[in-house]
Structures are given as C-alpha cells and as structure tokens.
Amino acid sequence: MIVEIKDLYKSYEDGKIKALNGVNLTIKEGEFVSIIGPSGSGKSTLLNMLGALDVPDSGLITVAGQDLTTSKKLNEFRATSIGFVFQLHNLIPNISVRENIEIPMYTQGLKSGEMKNKALKLLDDVGLKDKADILPNKLSGGERQRVAIARALANDPSIILADEPTGSLDSKTSTKILRQLIDLHEHKNVTLIIVTHDMDVAKLADRVIEVLDGEIISAGDDSLIHSKIDV
Numbered sequence: 001m002i003v004e005i006k007d008l009y010k011s012y013e014d015g016k017i018k019a020l021n022g023v024n025l026t027i028k029e030g031e032f033v034s035i036i037g038p039s040g041s042g043k044s045t046l047l048n049m050l051g052a053l054d055v056p057d058s059g060l061i062t063v064a065g066q067d068l069t070t071s072k073k074l075n076e077f078r079a080t081s082i083g084f085v086f087q088l089h090n091l092i093p094n095i096s097v098r099e100n101i102e103i104p105m106y107t108q109g110l111k112s113g114e115m116k117n118k119a120l121k122l123l124d125d126v127g128l129k130d131k132a133d134i135l136p137n138k139l140s141g142g143e144r145q146r147v148a149i150a151r152a153l154a155n156d157p158s159i160i161l162a163d164e165p166t167g168s169l170d171s172k173t174s175t176k177i178l179r180q181l182i183d184l185h186e187h188k189n190v191t192l193i194i195v196t197h198d199m200d201v202a203k204l205a206d207r208v209i210e211v212l213d214g215e216i217i218s219a220g221d222d223s224l225i226h227s228k229i230d231v
Contacts (some may be wrong), residue, residue, distance in 0.1 A: 002159065002191050003027035003050060008059035010045055010214075019045040020056070021214035029158070032185045032192040032200035034222070037211035043195045044163055046211065050193065051082050051161045064158050079107040083152030083190075085181070087146040087164035091136040097147050098123065098132040104154040122150040126180060142173035149180055160184065162194045166201065178204065 003026060009148075010020040019042045027033055036166045037043045048054040050063055052074040061068045071077060091100045101119040110118070123129045126146040136144055145165065152160055162181060166174035178201065185192040194201065202208050207220035 002031075003059070003193075004063055005049075006060040008046075008049065009057045010042075010049065010054070011057055014084050018214050020049070022162045023216055025216060026131060027193065027210065028148070029083075030185075030189040030191055031207065032182070032205045032210055033207045033210045034205035035193065035195045035196075035211060036197065036199065036202045038197070041211045042214040043211045045214075047161050047163050047195050050159070051084060053140065054076050061146060065091065071151045073088070076107070079104065080155055080191040081154065081158055083157035083160040085145070085148050085152045085160060085162040085165045087167040089148040090142055091147060093136055093149075095135075097128065097139070100136065100147060101151045101154050104151060105152065108155065110174055117149075119154070122230070123147070124202070125153075126150045140173075142169055142176060145169065145173075145177050146180060149201055151176070153184070157190070157194065159191045164196060166198070167196075174201075 003220040005023055005025040008020050008023040011018045012160065020068070023046065035046060037042045045054065049056060049061055051067070052068050056069060057070070066077050066081070068074065068077070098119045101122055102115045103116045105118065120129055120132055123132050126149055128143060128146055131139060131143065133169065136147065137149065160181065166177050171178060181192060181194070181205065185189050194205065196202050208218070209216060209220060
C-alpha cells in the first residue's frame with residue numbers, strides 16, 4: 001500500500017470543528033482514486049494530510065513509506081514524493097513558465113542546463129513547449145493548469161494530489177486536463193488522488209471514496225457508481 005491511514009483525527013478552533021473524525025483508509029500503489037463529498041466534509045483536509053501540508057491531532061498516516069505523524073523531514077518528503085495540482089494553479093506571476101516548472105527541481109541537485117532541459121521536456125509533454133519563455137498571465141486558464149501539471153511532475157513524484165483541478169475551467173478544457181492526468185496515471189503508474197465535487201469526474205477513477213462530516217462513509221463499494229466515461 002502506498003497510503004495507510006488509521007484512526008486519523010483533525011479538528012480546528014479548539015476542537016469545535018471536527019474536520020476528520022477517525023478516518024481509516026488504504027490506497028494501493030498506482031491506483032487512481034477520487035474523493036468526493038460536500039463542502040466542509042473534510043475531503044480537502046484529508047488531501048492536505050496526504051501531502052504533509054497539515055498534521056493530524058492523532059492517528060497514524062504513512063505515505064510512500066514515510067510516517068508523516070513522526071517524520072521531521074516533511075519538507076523533504078513533499079519535495080521528493082508528492083506532486084500537487086490545485087484548483088488555482090498557484091504559478092509565480094513574475095517568472096517564466098519554464099522557471100515555474102524548475103522550482104521543484106532545486107532539491108534534486110540538478111545543474112541549470114539539466115533543469116532547463118527537463119522543464120522543456122515536461123512542457124512538451126503537456127503541449128506547451130512553445131510557451132516556455134512567457135509569463136503565466138499570457139496563458140489561458142487551461143494552459144496555466146497544464147503548466148501546473150508539468151510542475152507537479154518536476155520532482156518525479158510517486159503520488160499526484162489534485163484538489164478540484166478542473167473546478168475553475170470550462171467543460172472542454174476540463175476534459176483535456178483530466179485526460180492529461182489520467183494519461184500520467186496509466187502510462188507512468190503514478191498514484192493519482194483527486195478531490196472533486198463533480199461526480200462525472202469522480203466516476204473516472206478506479207475507486208470512489210465518499211467523505212461526510214469528517215468520516216469515510218464509503219471507500220469504493222457497490223453503493224457508488226464506477227462506470228467509466230470517455231475523456
């Protein structure tokens with residue numbers, strides 16, 4: 001298992017808001033899972049835990065062999081094991097597209113020429129090599145999200161965590177972004193975990209995990225629809 005979670009609890013505002021309430025979950029290496037639930041259900045908190053962006057109040061969480069509840073090297077873990085794709089691309093506006101993609105590579109000890117070549121290859125993979133030297137604000141929303149996908153792959157992650165990656169895009173562009181992520185999962189055996197409120201997106205996954213009031217109420221049984229749709 002690439003993800004193992006046991007009895008995970010997380011609350012905010014001195015315990016008044018229970019974001020996660022005894023979550024137990026396992027995810028296999030190379031699996032594509034979607035996490036669904038209404039706003040405030042705890043799905044984004046769960047994703048933040050998986051990416052070591054937040055720490056639990058109690059419980060155990062192991063991701064890619066790393067115990068995130070005890071590790072003192074969470075920055076290193078994020079830099080080497082996780083690729084993040086968010087609803088808002090979070091690109092740095094005053095540096096070029098290529099330079100944005102190079103940022104995660106600084107922990108890899110690559111030379112500047114190696115980083116440039118790798119960034120250009122990643123841009124080529126998402127169809128944007130010709131946009132390498134322009135600023136992000138010159139791109140469309142869909143193009144910026146494709147750059148964010150390329151950046152997420154810059155550290156050769158074993159897991160991609162995507163939080164509503166198509167939430168701000170039109171349906172046609174959303175389809176392209178989803179196809180890009182699914183291709184990565186299928187051809188590079190990347191474990192893909194997508195948080196979404198869109199059931200059409202969720203149904204693309206191998207397994208749908210449903211979260212409500214901080215608890216997992218279904219981890220992929222027959223109570224949820226699993227039929228694939230073409231993208």
